[in-house]
Amino acid sequence: MTSKLLTGAVGAAILALGAVAAHAGTLDDVKAKGFVQCGVNGSNLAGFGAQDSSGNWAGLDVDLCRAVAAAVFGDATKVKYTPLSAKDRFPALQSGEIDMLARNTTWTVSRDSQLGFDFRAVNYYDGQGFMVPAKLGVKSALELSGAAVCVQSGTTTELNLADYFKANNLEYKPVVFEKQEEVDAAYQAGRCDVYTTDQSGLYSIRLSLSNPADHVILPEIISKEPLGPAVRQNDSKWLDIVTWAHYAMVAAEEFGITQANVDEMKSSANPDIKRFLGEEADQTIGKDLGIDEKWAYNIIKQVGNYGESFDRNVGDGSNMKIQRGLNALWTKGGLQYAPPIR
């Protein structure tokens, strides 16, 4: 319809402008300003997005921001962080205040369509769980009939909670707060019997309580929470960078390339590995993405592979000790799988 109406030179010029506008996106903006503005967790969610006492950011989500900066600039430090609450995260992405959101955010169809975002990579497969004081002696979520449940608004958590209790014909009293700090305080003060959120969040929050051993995480997982980075929709070049930054970390783990051996691996006899590290003559993977041919090398050298990031932030190398579970490589029974980088 539009193209039928827009005939002649003026129409062609307008269409060309439209095409330019559609193509000039966040990647160009990020390159021009020299850093990635990354939206991360605003409540010091240890393991995912948190600041240490010197103000340095760390976490699995933070590593994704750093990987994107390493891919675009060859420098993982070229990131500025915007701490965001559950409620503020989506307007911040919609308005352009941030370039990407890496903040324990579940990929759902309404966020993809109605909110105008695109998701493609999942950097942590999670599910919603429940935490209760050990002294209650509760062993299963099905024993929670009549419980007061603390939950944060503006999350998938609040919606799944309602569905789960309804589906199981259980009564409950939601105790809802907008800020995580308020939920934490209410739970600690005994204003509710149960704390529900993503299970990863529960592990992290439990460690921040005055006596972590006094709280148990129940076995039930009541939802699917694929957590991953979001960008504004119709910005395919930028979506590609964010997505492949994650896949590069997964691919490196598949190849056995680590932060420590990445330089040796450059002279590997395996053409897949050489190509991944930008060592094959005439390859154009980086160029085609709009970034340096050494993009994946820079990510692994500066941030590490997915397994290293998982281990350091939330796994055995951290105090959370979360098992790889669904986040193991597909070759080890998990869901982390990188499409071919060729």
Ligand SMILES: N[C@@H](CCC(=O)N[C@@H](CS)C(=O)NCC(=O)O)C(=O)O
């Ligand atoms: N994955 C869920 C929940 C994410 C979420 O916001 N979780 C809470 C509890 S772990 C949180 O991170 N709160 C921190 C804050 O709002 O600052 C979603 O995307 O809606």
